[in-house]
Amino acid sequence: MVKESAGDRLFDIINYILLAIVLIIVLYPLIFVAVASISNPAAVVKGEVWLLPKEINFTGYEKVFANKEILNGYMNTILYTVAGTIVNVGMTILAAYPLSRKDFRGRNTFTALFVFTMFFSGGLIPTYLIVKDLGMTNTMWALIIPNAVAVWNIIIMRTFFQQSIPFEIQESAQIDGCGNFKILLRIILPLSMPILAVMTLFYSVAHWNSFFSALIYLTERDKYPLQLFLREILIQSNMQDMIQTSEESLAKTIMEAESIKYALVIVANLPILLLYPFLQRYFVKGMVIGAIKG
Secondary structure, eight states: OOOOOHHHHHHHHHHHHHHHHHHHHHHHHHHHHHHHHTSOHHHHHTTOOSSSOSSOOOHHHHHHHHOHHHHHHHHHHHHHHHHHHHHHHHHHHHHHHHHHOTTOTTHHHHHHHHHHHHHOOOOHHHHHHHHHHTTOTTSTHHHHGGGSOOHHHHHHHHHHHHHHSOHHHHHHHHHTTOOHHHHIIIIIGGGOHHHHHHHHHHHHHHHHHOOHHHHHHOOOGGGOOHHHHHHHHHTSOOOTTTOOTTTSOHHHHHHHHHHHHHHHHHHHHHHHHHHHHHHHHHHHHHHHTTSSOO
């Protein structure tokens, strides 16, 4: 066992201190929003809430869950996220697997064409016209098909297949009579749980937080995802359906508005925060694969 020098110990101490500072900077806003969402809004507005809730109050959550549009948006977001992630991961697998095969002719050409699209695109207006001509406007497919695959994720998955799964295993399976789809389903995918978990996390977070595509392509409010309602409330301060200003004083209205904002942020982000711990053990392995050669 190598004995640590004084310089090594000092280096470790400095690292721990810096990491602790970064952790506090990143974690405190999340803690504050969670605490503020269940605190008396008057105390939050006055700046009396820091780390612990004060005069616990669930008015914000009551207003949020009583709003039918938000609940409908929540269900829409779950539908778009699940369907979109399934399409995304499926398309990424079908693109990455052949590109990882040494015996696939022209794979470098296809990779170059894929990479080309990362730097050059038609732009927003041509994309909108194509989606409109295909009849996908005001449907959930307008949020899924145009972003069905990310080239960067294809490259990550292709690298994982190449670095983690020996090509000799695939050749042995071919000798035993397996076709490409059987090799993919029986050998490649069972050995690729880390990268599949990472791709699932990436795509699901992207769909859950997406609002711009819905803002462009959707016109009916009953098809809006949760993020559009979140945008209306946090940016445009549109809360008429949750607050009756004619029945309450202006001060109380302002207090409830603050409580609703914090509660909605928690409600909107909680599913993704709960998803990450289940995928965390695969996350590092899936991302760093290919970084170590040899």
